[in-house]
Every structure is written in structure tokens, then in C-alpha cells.
Amino acid sequence: DESARLAEFEARIAAGETIEPKDWMPERYRKQLVRMMSQHAHSEIVGMLPEGNWITRAPSLRRKMSLIAKVQDEAGHGLYIYCGTETLGVDRAELVAELLSGKAKYSSIFNYPTLTWADIGVIGWFVDGAAIVNQTVLAKTSYGPYARAMIRICKEENFHKRQGFEIVATLAAGTPAQREMVQDAVNRWWWPTLMMFGPSDKDSPNSGELLRWRVKRFTNDELRQRFVNLTVPQAQAVNVSLPDPELRYDAASESWVFGQIDWDEFWRVVKGDGPCNRERLAARNKAHDEGAWVRAAAEAYAAKRDSRRDA
């Protein structure tokens, strides 16, 4: 019966086993994974837009090549995670429709604009850096297909972070105007990056269940702190300052204490009212509409192939 199955499922999780698509799982576990994985896939796809915006304006051929490769990787990550989500019995078209209608969430961070070339460096450094902190842990998540996707994706995120940090280091060692440009980008991206880790633990309704089932292995605040501790010394190394007057090292906890996050801003952006939410959704809808002929052609081809096979 249901409660015996649940006990068996939880015992497997407690023993550190991974759950695979054909294994029994509670409906809530399946639902939570579909929610989280589809939001993650959408984030990768929408996340292509702010950086894609700079491909034609990259300052050199080499910068352009690595930026194209990064954005292309993000498309791959999105498709890979959509495939993972499909192992839970949902149709990708349904998930994409929810993104396009504005019903589905994706990471708040991608609703901010990329105003200068320095933003591309800072996104790689901060946003991919934050993604690595979050996803390294997800590589040990209890659901097998998601964990395996994260292992591969983290390898690519490391390259993304390095290309970003290298851009930042170059600008930070450059002319006064370049230094100013990179500092301005750091000032604008720091707080939104901290928001990527989600609401503080006391306001995180999903954390309890996700931690119990080892989908998550650390809380939002724990991972946010880990990111801050990793990033402050990197900022010092390239001589840029982080826009937080309250930032200070606490020897007792061996951690960098930081100031208050503006949670009103966070929720405004999550609910669709950030600086670029409308623009991002419009761009995704335009791309989807313009791709209609490709989907129609693929379907016609598949139908023709099936009818030949039947003949």
C-alpha cells in the first residue's frame, strides 16, 4: 500500500540511492521535480537572451567565438534538462507553452539588461559562478536523470565562469574607462545574483520537502553564503569593490557577512515586473512563432516516413 511504498522510497533516499524514471515515487516528488527542472530548463533558454544581445558587438573575434560557444552551450543545457523532465512523464511542448504564456517561472536574474560589454564578463563570473555553486550540489540530487545532467552541465559552466572572469580581469587592468565600466557592471549585477539563490530559508515554502527527499542538499541561504565566501576574494584579486557597505569578514563563522537583500525587488521580478520580463517573453514568443515552419516540416517529414514504412 501507499504508506509502505513511501517508507521504502524514503529509506532508499536515506541510504543515498538515486531514484530512476521507472521507480515508484510519490506524486509530490514527481511534481516538485517537474517544477524545479522545468524552471531550470526555461532559465537556460531565456538566459541565452541577455548575452546573445552582445554577440554582434563582441570586441574581438576571439571574444565573439567564446561568447557564441557559451550561448550555444546554454541552449544545449536547456534541451538536456527538458529531456530530463520528460522522463517524469510530462510533454515538453506543454512546458514550453507555460513559459511562452508567462505562467512558468524562470530565474529572476535573466530579467536584467546587459548594458555594456563588461556585463558579459560579470555574468560569466557572477551568474555562472552562482549556477556552479547551486548545480554542483544538484549533481548529487536524488533523481538520477537530473543529477547526471548536472554533472555534464557543471563542466561547461566552469568554462563559462572562466571566460567571464577573464573578461573582468582584463577590463579591471585596463584604462580608467574600462575599470569604470566593469565596476558599474559589478554594482548592477551583485544584488540580483544573490537573489538567484531564492528567498531566505524562512520564506522558502519548497525547501522542507526538497531537503527531506534530498532533491536539495543545502538551503538557499547556505548556498548564497557559500557563493559570497567564494566571490569576495575573487573581487579583491581583481581590485573591484562589491556594492555592499555592510560586507565584513566574521572570523568566528569564517564567513563574509553581507547586508540586506531587497526582497521586494526580488518578488517584483519573480512576479513578472522586472526591467526586462516583457522583453524576454516577447523574444521567446517571436522565436517560437518564427520556428513554426520548422516544426511543421519536421512533422510532415515524420508522417511521410511513417506512411512509407506502413506501405
Ligand code: FAQ
Ligand atoms: N527566480 O520555495 P523556494 C542558469 C521561486 S542558473 C525566480 O525557495 P525552491 C545557468 C520558486 O520557484 C539559474 N523564481 O523554491 C545560466 C518558488 O516558486 P514556485 C537556474 C524563483 O525551488 C547561467 C518560490 O520562488 N537554476 O540558468 C527564484 O525550493 C548564465 C519560492 O522559492 C536553477 O533553476 C529565482 N531566483 O528553490 C544560464 C537551479 N528563486 O515554483 C545562462 C534549480 C525562487 O513554488 C547564463 N533550482 N523562486 O511557484 C533550484 O535550485 C531551486 O528551485 C531554487 C529555488 C534555489 C532556484
